[in-house]
Amino acid sequence: MAQLSDDCFAHGGKLMTTAEALALLEEKLQCITETETISVVETLGRVLAEDIISPCNVPPHDNSAVDGYAVYFDDLSTTSETILQISDRITAGSHVREKLCKGTAARIFTGAPMPLGADTVLMQEDCTLKGTDEVSIPVGIKSGSNRRFAGEDVEKGAVILHAGRTVRPQDMGLISAVGISTTKVRKPLRVAFFSTGDELRNPGTPLESGQVYDSNRYTINGLLNNLGCHVTDLGILPDTPDLIHKALKKTIDQYDLVLTSGGVSVGEEDHVKQVVESLGSLHAWRLAIKPGRPIALGQIGSTAFVGLPGNPVAVIVTFSNFVRPLINLLSGTENTTPKTFPVVAAFSHKKKKDRKEWVRVHLKENLEGHWEAHKYPKEGAGILSSVCHSDGFAVLSEELLSIQPGDLISYLPFNEVAL
Secondary structure (H helix, E strand, O other), X not given: OOOOXXXXXXXXXXXXXXXXXXXXXXXXXXXXXXXXXXXXXXXXXXXXXXXXXXXXXXXXXXXXXXXXXXXXXXXXXXXOOEEEEEEEEEOOOOOOOOEOOOOEEEEEOOOOEOOEOOOEEEEHHHOEEEOOOEEEEOOOOOOOOOEEOOOOOEOOOOEEEOOOOEOOHHHHHHHHHOOOOEEEEEOOOEEEEEEEOOOEEOXXXXXXXXXXXXXXXXXXXXXXXXXXXXXXXXXXXXOOHXXXXXXXXXXXXXXXXXXXXXXXXXXOOOOHHHHHHHHEEEEEEEEOEEOOOEXXXXXXXXXXXXXXXXOHHHHHHHHHHHHHHHHHHHHOOOOOOOOOEEEEEOOOEEOOOOOEEEEEEEEEEOOOOOEEEEEOOOOOOOOOHHHHOOOEEEEEOOOOOEEOOOOEEEEEEHHHHOO
């Protein structure tokens, strides 16, 4: 496993913008995962470690796109029907050796190779059989109709998929279509995570006064699995420096990335920051965002570390927009910018200048057929249900000060950030 350089997240001064934070990730991080070669059938959700180059044309030969009749276009009349003798019958999988005789037609089926010389295929439903060995062809067909060319889908030597791509079902099909049976992929990033806090309890256990159930660990688990990581849940850490130190020390060089939620702010019981600094280095980002702001990045030995906020919605926002690209970079995944779409705001909202905000919204189609974004009525960073009952985020840039109904805003669907 490649090691991260020391102080790879060092940054001081004023609150960092989202663009600055993402640029810093791009600058400082590199892929650290090893590779392995596996069967194509096992590649779903894995990251390609090399470009996939086609060793052949797809299709390998000219073929028919329909069931019908293959002909020479020059044999067809432009003013009246053409009657041709049927001189051949070609099925899918046939090996064509002979040239089609001029003035005749070949009965042909979908996927079957084109007879040599023929350049056009008539659909069988457009033609009429005359007895058993002749076919009547109407006027109006275009030259080259219903003929697929060799290499029309994929040309030999072309890069069909690039390294860094996360393999989808259709990608598996394309790799197989060019005859490749094994593929080099990145091994999954090994990620461990804790929740921190004396107040946290696992679901299924009774709560005493002052206690709450831990939700962040389950959210983080799902987010990591959505990104194809090899996930280890290390449970809940109490707010006790010695126990936090012992638990985090065990993770050194055992994982590629360690995450915690809570314990990295400035409270008297926020001990994670000091413990990480004693085991390695930590540089807390102060981001100009809402919800979220505090997110701590650093390393323990050669293991990258991220301390997420404690509030559930802040965890989701910071993970989706900052930890997700960090994981992509460490795991060799193509780090694409999430796509946003313009929609009409159906709400009013005020915000501070120079701060980027992610507002939870759901979409409704208005009477004019346009999509409108409706804000969830409760905005707190602890309102986890707001994410469950929304479709995505309204992304409000640093320059905006307010939103009014009817304004055009940027909408980020949850599935663009692995939610």
